[in-house]
Structure formats: C-alpha cells, structure tokens
Amino acid sequence: MLHTNIIANTNTINILPLQVKNLQIVKKGNLLLNDVSLNIESNDVTIILGPNGAGKSLLLRTAHGLEAPTQGSLKWNTTVPLPQQSWRAYIFQKPVLLRRSVRANLEYVLSLHDVDKNDYDSLINSALEYTGLSSLAERNARVLSGGEQQRLNIARAWILQPKAILLDEPTAELDPSGTAAIEQLIKTIAEQGTKIIMTTHDLGQAHRLANDILFFHQGKLIEHTPAKDFFKYAQTQSARDFIDGKLLTGSIEK
Amino acid sequence: MNDFSQAFAKALQLIFQLDPALLEIIGLSLRVSLTAVFIASLIGLPLGAALALYKFPGRGIIVALLNAFMGLPPVVVGLVVYLILSRSGPLGVLGLLFTPTAMIIAQVCLITPIVAALTRQTIMDANDEYHEQLRALGAKASRMMKTLLWETRFSLMTGVFAGFGRAIAEVGAVLIVGGNINHATRVMTTAIALETRKGDIELALALGIILITLSLIVTSLVMSAKHAAYQYHS
Numbered sequence: 001m002l003h004t005n006i007i008a009n010t011n012t013i014n015i016l017p018l019q020v021k022n023l024q025i026v027k028k029g030n031l032l033l034n035d036v037s038l039n040i041e042s043n044d045v046t047i048i049l050g051p052n053g054a055g056k057s058l059l060l061r062t063a064h065g066l067e068a069p070t071q072g073s074l075k076w077n078t079t080v081p082l083p084q085q086s087w088r089a090y091i092f093q094k095p096v097l098l099r100r101s102v103r104a105n106l107e108y109v110l111s112l113h114d115v116d117k118n119d120y121d122s123l124i125n126s127a128l129e130y131t132g133l134s135s136l137a138e139r140n141a142r143v144l145s146g147g148e149q150q151r152l153n154i155a156r157a158w159i160l161q162p163k164a165i166l167l168d169e170p171t172a173e174l175d176p177s178g179t180a181a182i183e184q185l186i187k188t189i190a191e192q193g194t195k196i197i198m199t200t201h202d203l204g205q206a207h208r209l210a211n212d213i214l215f216f217h218q219g220k221l222i223e224h225t226p227a228k229d230f231f232k233y234a235q236t237q238s239a240r241d242f243i244d245g246k247l248l249t250g251s252i253e254k
Numbered sequence: 255m256n257d258f259s260q261a262f263a264k265a266l267q268l269i270f271q272l273d274p275a276l277l278e279i280i281g282l283s284l285r286v287s288l289t290a291v292f293i294a295s296l297i298g299l300p301l302g303a304a305l306a307l308y309k310f311p312g313r314g315i316i317v318a319l320l321n322a323f324m325g326l327p328p329v330v331v332g333l334v335v336y337l338i339l340s341r342s343g344p345l346g347v348l349g350l351l352f353t354p355t356a357m358i359i360a361q362v363c364l365i366t367p368i369v370a371a372l373t374r375q376t377i378m379d380a381n382d383e384y385h386e387q388l389r390a391l392g393a394k395a396s397r398m399m400k401t402l403l404w405e406t407r408f409s410l411m412t413g414v415f416a417g418f419g420r421a422i423a424e425v426g427a428v429l430i431v432g433g434n435i436n437h438a439t440r441v442m443t444t445a446i447a448l449e450t451r452k453g454d455i456e457l458a459l460a461l462g463i464i465l466i467t468l469s470l471i472v473t474s475l476v477m478s479a480k481h482a483a484y485q486y487h488s
C-alpha cells in the first residue's frame with residue numbers, strides 16, 4: 001500500500017473488542033435503545049440491520065461518541081479520547097462536504113489532526129488514488145455527483161488510516177453503479193484490516209458485505225449471528241419476517 | 255417636460271465635468287457610509303456568530319431586539335443619537351453633533367442590527383448543516399466557528415452589502431445629527447432634499463443619478479455574492 005504509517009501510532013492500537021454492556025438510551029422519555037449488550041471481536045465487516053426506528057443509527061452514533069449512553073456502557077479497547085481521535089471515522093448517509101475543492105476537503109481533515117504538513121501531499125494523493133478521485137482533485141466538492149461525494153467522504157475517513165470506520169447507510173441515496181463503487185471500497189478497506197461497522201436497509205448489500213449481522217427491532221438487539229447463518233436460519237420470527245421482506249410494525253410479532 | 259430634459263442634460267454635464275461641489279458631497283457620503291458599514295461589520299459579524307453558536311443568558315432578548323431593530327426608522331435613530339450627542343445629552347461634552355462622526359455613529363446604529371441579524375441567520379443555518387459532520391471529523395469548537403465563517407463568506411457579504419445600501423440611501427438620520435451643513439456634513443441624500451426644495455433641480459438630479467448608480471452597483475454586488483453563495487451551496 002502506498003499509504004505509509006505516517007499517522008501517529010495508529011498501527012499499535014488494538015481497538016477490538018468493542019464491548020457494549022446493558023446500553024440504554026432514552027430521549028424525551030422514549031426508550032430508543034433497550035438493554036443492548038454485545039461484543040464485536042473479529043476485524044471484518046459487521047452490518048446492523050433492522051426496520052426504521054430500530055436503533056441502528058443510534059448504536060453507530062454512540063460508537064463514535066456522537067451520543068452518550070443514558071445507562072450502561074459502550075467501550076472500544078482503547079483510551080484515545082474524542083475529539084482528537086484519528087483511529088475511528090464516521091460516514092454519514094449524506095456527506096457534508098466543505099465548499100472548496102476535493103483536494104482542500106482532504107487537506108482540511110489532515111489539518112484537524114496532528115499530521116506533519118510535509119506529508120499532506122503524499123497522503124492526499126494516495127487517498128485520491130485509492131478512491132478513484134484523482135482526476136477530480138481540483139473540482140469543487142459540492143458539484144460532484146452523489147457517488148463521487150460519498151467516495152470523497154470515504155477518502156476523508158481513510159486518509160487518517162483509521163482502525164475502524166462506521167458507516168450509516170452510506171449508499172441509501174446512490175444509484176446502483178455508485179453503490180457498487182462504494183461497496184468495493186468498503187470491501188477493500190476491510191480486507192486491509194480496518195474494522196467496518198455499517199447500517200443498511202439493503203438486504204442484498206448485507207448479503208454481499210457482511211461477516212456478521214446485528215439485527216435490531218424496536219431498540220432491542222434481537223440477533224447477533226454470522227451472516228451466512230442469519231440469512232439461512234434466522235433464530236427469531238421478526239428476523240425471518242424482515243428477511244422475507246415483510247413490514248415490521250407495531251410490537252415484536254411472533 | 256422640456257425643463258426636465260434640460261435639467262437632466264445639465265445634471266449629466268455636472269457629472270462628466272466632475273463638478274467639485276458634486277465630488278465633495280459624493281466623497282463625504284462614501285466616507286461616512288463606508289466607515290459606518292466597516293464598524294457595523296466589526297460589531298455585527300462576531301455578534302451574529304456568537305448569537306448563533308453560543309447559549310448565554312439574555313440571548314433571546316438580544317435576538318428579538320436585533321430583529322426588531324432591523325427595520326428601525328432612520329429619523330428615530332437620528333433623534334435618539336441627536337439627544338445623546340446634544341449639548342445637554344450624556345455625550346454632549348464630546349461636541350460631536352453636526353459632524354461626520356455623528357453621522358457615522360447614527361448609521362452604525364442603523365445598520366449593525368442588519369449585519370448582526372443576517373449573520374446570525376446564516377451561521378445558524380450553516381451550523382445546522384455542518385455541526386455534526388465537523389464534530390465527527392474531530393473539529394474543536396474554535397476551529398468549527400472559523401470554518402463556518404469561511405464557508406458562509408459569500409452569504410455574510412450579502413448582509414454587509416445590504417447594510418451599506420441602507421446606509422448610503424438613508425436621509426433621516428444623517429439629516430438630524432449632521433445638519434446638512436455645506437462643506438461639512440452635506441451628503442448626497444440630504445443635498446437632494448435641500449436642492450430640490452431650493453429649486454436647484456440640476457444638482458439634485460445629478461446626485462440622484464449618482465445615488466441610483468451606486469445603488470445599482472451595490473445591488474449587483476449583493477446579487478453576485480448571492481450567486482456565489484448559491485453556487486457554493488448547491
């Protein structure tokens with residue numbers, strides 16, 4: 001890989017397992033995450049599935065420190081505090097890019113962290129190349145297509161060589177070719193040893209990418225199983241209904 | 255009608271001859287209003303940004319006042335500044351009444367609320383959009399504010415130009431605190447009012463043409479700032 005280890009000692013940090021214990025999040029009197037406990041140990045792709053309002057994004061946001069637990073805990077196996085962390089990155093469904101060039105967007109991220117200015121060019125160029133954006137480097141980021149914007153968003157995360165990337169429905173607004181490009185990127189990043197945790201509504205995508213599945217319904221973790229088992233032998237009725245494309249509404253049905 | 259076209263021709267002549275009286279008045283107008291908009295920006299931009307980003311006691315009241323003051327009648331501002339600066343007023347000892355400084359003070363009072371309120375709205379909208387993303391990227395609060403100001407620079411310029419447009423075109427405040435004294439505090443708007451009443455239509459018309467031209471320039475600056483902002487927003 002072109003990308004040498006310039007970012008401060010991220011390679012020596014072991015961030016897994018991610019341990020969640022009795023996590024509860026209450027907002028405005030609503031119980032949004034209900035007594036969630038789980039361990040994520042393997043360094044591959046974990047996908048969070050579930051209907052809208054199941055608590056998928058909330059768990060992801062908590063894992064990036066964007067939400068605080070009401071009760072219980074969520075702990076990465078490291079003590080690097082926010083906001084100076086550079087070992088973990090978060091990808092929003094809709095990227096908010098700065099009103100400047102693609103290259104300047106990447107430079108901005110480097111400037112937020114403790115990166116030697118002499119390394120900017122090589123880091124930016126390798127991130128551009130990695131995400132296939134080299135030819136668009138000088139374009140205004142805001143006029144890129146949705147797929148290109150999301151690739152820049154991922155470049156912005158990858159450039160700091162994070163140990164984990166959290167993605168909240170990264171392809172929800174993209175067309176099939178844009179989606180394919182993002183999925184390919186995610187796969188490559190995971191193969192090179194970065195932990196991926198992402199939410200999606202797209203079962204096919206979960207099929208293509210996931211090593212294990214977290215299935216949420218109404219704020220509860222219903223199943224945590226290896227992906228191949230989940231699609232064949234889901235343990236619960238609600239998970240089976242979800243896989244079959246039934247609409248999950250109301251209470252947890254039998 | 256013939257009178258009018260004659261007056262119009264004479265007005266153009268004054269403009270193209272660079273009539274000294276005309277230039278003096280235009281120069282003072284620009285000096286007063288540009289200084290006022292500069293000071294109003296120094297106060298209004300940070301005030302608006304602070305109101306958008308920080309919560310502190312009294313914020314709601316300040317915001318309500320700012321919004322109310324955006325549409326202040328210039329004559330009332332002039333009256334209040336007059337009372338403050340007049341001999342018996344609290345700042346009477348400074349002897350500022352009927353000087354360009356008094357006119358600048360009045361215009362600052364008039365347009366600071368405009369600059370601050372527009373800045374606050376702009377920064378608030380940008381913060382809604384950016385806050386979480388910048389936080390997720392690891393930006394600290396001070397850096398976030400700097401980023402927001404830079405990202406919205408074109409929209410902020412719109413507010414500053416709008417303030418200038420209001421300052422250069424108003425007559426009530428500068429008339430009361432300046433007094434429209436020849437060679438001292440006479441600006442375009444007060445001169446137009448006076449010369450029209452005196453029947454010296456040519457000078458009034460020439461000043462009117464200049465003022466409209468300036469307004470057009472400012473408006474097109476506002477529009478191109480908006481256009482630039484829009485391009486960046488899309």
